[in-house]
Amino acid sequence: MSVVLAGGGSAGHTSPLIATADALRRTVPGIRLTAVGTERGLETRVVPAAGLPLELVPPVPLPRRPGRELIKVPGRLRGAVRRAKEILLEADADVVVGFGGYVAMPVYLAARGLKLPIVVHEQNVVPGLANKVAARFADRVAVSFPDTPLRGGEFVGLPVRRGITGLDRAARRADAARQFGLDPARPTLLVSGGSLGARSINTAVAGAREALLAQGIGILHVLGLKNITEADVQVDHESGASYVPVAYVDEMADAYAVADLMLCRSGAGTVVETSVLGLPALFVPLPHGNGEQERNADPVVSAGGAKLIRDADCTPETITRLVTELATDPGTLSRMGQAARSVLPGDADERVAQMVLDVARPGHDEQAAR
Incomplete structure (x- = not known):
């Protein structure tokens, strides 16, 4: 055939x-x-x-x-x-x-x-x-x-892919953290604007980075192939948390495994993968086009598995506040993960x-x- x-x-x-x-x-x-x-x-x-x-x-x-x-x-x-x-x-x-x-x-x-x-x-x-x-x-x-x-x-x-739907995040976390140079014992924020990156998300995270690291929150930042520069280097904060910038991740299972929370666009693939994995998310829909990204996010947001941030509201202050509130609250993250997992088939x-x-x-x- x-x-x-x-x-x-x-x-x-x-x-x-x-x-x-x-x-x-x-x-x-x-x-x-x-x-x-x-x-x-x-x-x-x-x-x-x-x-x-x-x-x-x-x-x-x-x-x-x-x-x-x-x-x-x-x-x-x-x-x-x-x-x-x-x-x-x-x-x-x-x-x-x-x-x-x-x-x-x-x-x-x-x-x-x-x-x-x-x-x-x-x-x-x-x-x-x-x-x-x-x-x-x-x-x-x-x-x-x-x-x-x-x-x-x-x-x-x-x-x-089965490498995602069959992922045991907890079992893979320590190995994945070592690959990226992150501390598996600390809460970690995964940031990605998709395969091409997202300027508004990248800019907001750059402004929020110091405050998040000071709270002991590690950051794995997938900037996008065309967005990374020589100025984007790993930062190890005195709190023990690290900021790790990368252009692209070939094996997203490792990135998901190390993450406690994700900040991202709400393309269909990202919405479904985070939902199936029970990974809480902060969705920032692309403000252009026909509004499909906001509608993609609706089922998971309505179920309580994610929160929505308008692109215009994606500022360093907003990101600092929301990420700090969620990443440092394991109980809330657990409830969000369970809600997300209930929404879409795997x-x-x-x-x-x-x-x-x-x-x-x-x-x-x-x-x-x-």
Whole structure:
């Protein structure tokens, strides 16, 4: 059986793709998998690292305003669809599963033209354009959150790698702390704005760093690949707590294991992973776009597993106050963790993989030829 998985741009698209690919490999040993992305996305790094062959199509971004770039979209889309069709034929695909992003639309359209079964997975509460279009002709549509308004959507959760869902944070904490140069006996704040970083979060933490360290709170700060500079160095405070800045973490399980509290954006992947792990969070939704990040956070915040901070309110003073209140109160953190864990399913990888296998039609090319 041959499955083509399309999705890219950010970790929000690539992480569920990789998790689903892992579930397919566990379920059907020897299955042929091909990932499709663009040269602009994180997929050029993380997909090959996950052991998946990666094929590229030209990106077709949709401009937010009318103009010359918008006029070029139809021609670019035709070229991308043509390349996507070549990839599907070369892979002898039996089924396509898409996770959104620039790459998804041409792959969906190419699959439809070849009469291939299609499974769509939408990560956010507010669906993206490619998945909205594909949901109209897909065989199955899966969504991460129960209130996602997508035609035919089945609530299954967000596929997360087994290295995350099966993580024993307490058992791994000491080893993870040593890797990062942190003290496992001290409360630790994990800070991350996603794979690209978040300027407002980074700025607020820089301003709050001294006060938090003085309270004995360690900080693991994932700044983002493009944001770290030579000035970002480890700080060991006289309190015994340390500030450890890193550009990127390849194995987030280690970062989660060392953390007692997380300060982060509320992309679907982060919301689901912290929820499944029972890791209390302070969510700072991205203020741009269509508001999907705030809506992603709603279920966990409503359950008491996280708190919401508006981007405009993400100041050093706010971060100092909230982190100090929570990180130094183990009872509150425990209650928040239990609440977070009750919200979202942790087996979405297997559910989506089963959807893919249910609709796959091996031998479709031979049937079409006859």
